[in-house]
Amino acid sequence: MANITITINGKKVEVPQGSTILDAANKLNIHIPTLCYCPDVGCGVANKPASCRLCLVEATGIRGPRKILAPACATPVAPNMEVWTNSARAMKARRTVLELLLSDHPQNCLTCAKNQECELQKLAAEFGIREISYQGERNSYPVDESAAIMRDLSKCVMCRRCETVCNKVQTVGALTGNGRGFPAKVGTASMIPLADSSCTFCGQCVNVCPVGAIVGVSYTKKVMAAIHDPKKTVVVQTAPAVRVAIGQEFGFKPGEPVTGKLVAALRMLGFDKVFDTDFSADLTIMEEGNELVGRVKKYLELTKAGKSAADAQKEAHLPILTSCCPGWINFLEHHFPDLLDIPSSCKSPQQMFGAVAKSYYAEKIGVKPEDLIVVSVMPCQAKKYEAARPEFAPGGVKDVDYVITTRELVRLLREAGINLANRDDEDYDSPLGESTGAGVIFGVTGGVLEAALRSVYTMLNDGKNLSGDAINFRAVRGLDGVKEAKVEVAPGLAVNVAVCSGLGNARKVLDMVRADRTRFQAIEIMACPGGCINGGGQPYIKGDRAETLQRRMEGIYAEDAGKPIRLSHENPDIKKLYAEYLGQPGSEKAHHLLHTVYHENKRD
Amino acid sequence: MSDTNTTAPEGNGTACCGCKKFSSAAEAKFAELDAFIETLGLDPADERRRGRLIQILHRAQHIFGYLPREVQQHVAEKMAIPESAVSGVVSFYNYFTTKPKGKHVINVCLGTACYVKGSEGVLRELERVLGIEADTNPTPDGLFSLGSLRCVGACGLAPVMLVDDKVYGKITPAAAVKVVNEIKAKEAQA
Numbered sequence: 001m002a003n004i005t006i007t008i009n010g011k012k013v014e015v016p017q018g019s020t021i022l023d024a025a026n027k028l029n030i031h032i033p034t035l036c037y038c039p040d041v042g043c044g045v046a047n048k049p050a051s052c053r054l055c056l057v058e059a060t061g062i063r064g065p066r067k068i069l070a071p072a073c074a075t076p077v078a079p080n081m082e083v084w085t086n087s088a089r090a091m092k093a094r095r096t097v098l099e100l101l102l103s104d105h106p107q108n109c110l111t112c113a114k115n116q117e118c119e120l121q122k123l124a125a126e127f128g129i130r131e132i133s134y135q136g137e138r139n140s141y142p143v144d145e146s147a148a149i150m151r152d153l154s155k156c157v158m159c160r161r162c163e164t165v166c167n168k169v170q171t172v173g174a175l176t177g178n179g180r181g182f183p184a185k186v187g188t189a190s191m192i193p194l195a196d197s198s199c200t201f202c203g204q205c206v207n208v209c210p211v212g213a214i215v216g217v218s219y220t221k222k223v224m225a226a227i228h229d230p231k232k233t234v235v236v237q238t239a240p241a242v243r244v245a246i247g248q249e250f251g252f253k254p255g256e257p258v259t260g261k262l263v264a265a266l267r268m269l270g271f272d273k274v275f276d277t278d279f280s281a282d283l284t285i286m287e288e289g290n291e292l293v294g295r296v297k298k299y300l301e302l303t304k305a306g307k308s309a310a311d312a313q314k315e316a317h318l319p320i321l322t323s324c325c326p327g328w329i330n331f332l333e334h335h336f337p338d339l340l341d342i343p344s345s346c347k348s349p350q351q352m353f354g355a356v357a358k359s360y361y362a363e364k365i366g367v368k369p370e371d372l373i374v375v376s377v378m379p380c381q382a383k384k385y386e387a388a389r390p391e392f393a394p395g396g397v398k399d400v401d402y403v404i405t406t407r408e409l410v411r412l413l414r415e416a417g418i419n420l421a422n423r424d425d426e427d428y429d430s431p432l433g434e435s436t437g438a439g440v441i442f443g444v445t446g447g448v449l450e451a452a453l454r455s456v457y458t459m460l461n462d463g464k465n466l467s468g469d470a471i472n473f474r475a476v477r478g479l480d481g482v483k484e485a486k487v488e489v490a491p492g493l494a495v496n497v498a499v500c501s502g503l504g505n506a507r508k509v510l511d512m513v514r515a516d517r518t519r520f521q522a523i524e525i526m527a528c529p530g531g532c533i534n535g536g537g538q539p540y541i542k543g544d545r546a547e548t549l550q551r552r553m554e555g556i557y558a559e560d561a562g563k564p565i566r567l568s569h570e571n572p573d574i575k576k577l578y579a580e581y582l583g584q585p586g587s588e589k590a591h592h593l594l595h596t597v598y599h600e601n602k603r604d
Numbered sequence: 605m606s607d608t609n610t611t612a613p614e615g616n617g618t619a620c621c622g623c624k625k626f627s628s629a630a631e632a633k634f635a636e637l638d639a640f641i642e643t644l645g646l647d648p649a650d651e652r653r654r655g656r657l658i659q660i661l662h663r664a665q666h667i668f669g670y671l672p673r674e675v676q677q678h679v680a681e682k683m684a685i686p687e688s689a690v691s692g693v694v695s696f697y698n699y700f701t702t703k704p705k706g707k708h709v710i711n712v713c714l715g716t717a718c719y720v721k722g723s724e725g726v727l728r729e730l731e732r733v734l735g736i737e738a739d740t741n742p743t744p745d746g747l748f749s750l751g752s753l754r755c756v757g758a759c760g761l762a763p764v765m766l767v768d769d770k771v772y773g774k775i776t777p778a779a780a781v782k783v784v785n786e787i788k789a790k791e792a793q794a
Contacts, residue, residue: 167686172686173685173686173687173688173689174686174688175688176686176688176689176691176692177692177696178691178692178695179695179696180695180696180697188688188691189673189676189680189686189687189688189690189691189692190673190676190687190691190702197688198686198687198688
């Protein structure tokens with residue numbers, strides 16, 4: 001493509017045709033403020049409705065030689081264009097725009113969940129706003145709160161990032177622009193509560209909201225109340241992806257694993273035991289691997305008996321779909337009720353942990369399940385919704401009592417004066433803290449399938465383990481939205497697998513399954529693009545999203561590579577759990593504790 | 605939240621897409637709408653089907669008189685698009701309404717010419733006599749709904765009132781009430 005040379009603030013710059021003024025200014029390291037613009041809300045999809053007008057600059061060459069104001073984010077460069085980003089007219093226009101935005105924004109920054117994380121607040125500081133010249137009507141809407149996500153549309157700036165990620169990236173379609181003009185806002189169909197909508201609680205809208213209009217519901221107070229209650233034994237589990245994301249909030253490089261320091265900080269915060277969701281991830285592999293092997297064996301029997309591949313796949317419930325991700329399960333139950341028989345029946349690692357803690361572990365330490373409080377630290381909003389599902393509260397006692405996100409844990413640690421950077425590494429407690437490399441890779445797209453393949457290989461090869469580099473299934477790694485591979489799991493037996501992350505990509509792959517039932521035998525699906533490392537509860541990504549996710553992914557695989565044991569079925573405490581309590585994978589007891597069923601849940 | 609207040613068609617039945625029962629009158633309306641949608645030959649794999657939305661909503665409002673949530677859900681289902689996509693368009697255009705209209709629709713012009721000629725007084729008197737607020741729900745008997753609009757291009761006749769498709773010029777509060785009473789009497793006989 002041809003290049004175009006333009007002048008910005010007297011400096012010449014050459015950029016490819018189709019670039020915007022903002023792109024050209026970035027190349028010159030000239031800063032133009034933006035608000036609605038987001039280059040990557042997920043899967044590389046940009047949001048640039050040019051609705052906020054905060055990036056107004058003065059330019060010629062748009063409509064002839066006349067100088068006009070134009071939004072830098074959405075105005076393509078043209079030959080011989082001249083741009084002024086800091087002319088009196090441009091700066092005045094931007095200030096007016098910002099003051100008008102602020103005039104319809106609640107000025108309660110001190111108590112806002114986004115205090116110091118808010119892009120509007122940052123702009124007000126950057127512009128040196130000391131007073132707002134405009135006083136007028138303000139929009140006011142009731143706060144909508146679900147188990148996971150809270151929306152306060154009085155704070156909405158109509159950037160529409162949430163709408164873009166919900167519709168274009170996730171294809172969930174829960175959010176839309178509502179109304180017109182001054183009272184316009186982004187909301188659900190007919191402004192119904194989010195909990196009644198088709199929302200999956202993936203939380204990607206939370207991740208991209210520049211202000212405090214969409215935030216996670218906080219459970220930190222309840223967690224601290226439980227910790228300070230002498231009658232309760234409070235244990236915590238940490239999801240795999242938390243350890244490679246939380247460090248950035250305490251001065252570590254993005255993606256740097258801080259596992260030992262995280263354990264030390266949680267112990268100092270007051271948890272009685274610090275356990276690891278990686279343990280129950282290993283447990284998931286035992287059950288899910290067993291399920292996969294069972295289905296593949298059934299398929300082989302059926303085809304041997306003369307059934308067509310398509311019929312055999314159907315009857316053997318193939319392809320198996322992973323079921324660790326509650327956002328994805330919500331999506332499935334809403335959009336794909338015809339495929340409810342094919343996901344693994346395994347509960348997610350979070351819920352398996354809760355079920356085992358409140359049975360096996362509670363018995364072991366002689367505490368009643370209702371006096372044992374299980375807290376999860378998750379990278380996720382949907383985990384809150386999952387923990388609140390009635391099927392995960394046998395006899396009214398929830399398996400997982402409270403879920404807090406990585407972000408909420410950061411706040412708790414700050415309040416308690418605990419700085420991760422100043423803690424020495426400590427180890428997880430026993431027995432629910434022992435884990436393998438296979439457990440930790442659950443935190444990134446491709447990891448669950450890789451962990452399963454490692455153990456399935458052993459199950460199908462008379463107990464022979466993979467060794468050396470063969471343990472690394474590189475074909476299913478990486479941040480691509482859809483990955484396909486053919487994997488030999490036993491001599492002469494290859495399975496076709498797919499890995500996808502982001503619900504829009506899940507939809508693509510499931511449409512492939514609907515069109516050709518024989519195409520895959522196993523599929524891993526994660527709701528968030530990139531997997532849990534990009535979960536809706538992770539520290540906000542400032543700067544390049546793809547770059548940060550790449551670092552977090554590398555952190556996960558580095559943890560895996562550094563583990564002495566990298567196969568779930570070799571986890572000594574998992575072996576012990578089966579020997580002492582569960583019997584075999586797929587046993588009646590295992591089914592009762594570790595498996596679930598899915599229901600059609602057609603919401604609007 | 606604020607504007608969810610819609611009523612099911614015929615006040616009988618609560619949802620769309622054949623999953624719950626409607627009265628036969630409402631069923632006939634849905635069938636009429638479906639027959640129309642059928643003629644468009646929408647392809648669920650073709651993104652361009654979304655371009656038909658406004659056309660379908662026009663027809664739906666013509667059939668039902670308004671677009672309650674149940675009708676929006678039905679359209680979404682038929683077009684294989686999210687309900688939010690339908691709701692967003694319905695809420696954007698003034699023409700579309702999610703509230704039922706009365707059998708007779710009265711509109712009073714509040715455009716500049718009519719306003720200075722005292723049309724607001726006409727509107728307030730009608731509100732008082734009918735016992736409803738303008739631009740909200742119809743009278744409890746379903747006979748009248750009352751609205752305001754801006755300029756019908758008959759400023760020479762200001763102030764102007766419209767009842768259904770009929771224009772009444774140089775209207776006074778008393779004359780407006782007389783028109784209402786005449787319609788009431790006619791309806792009582794029918």
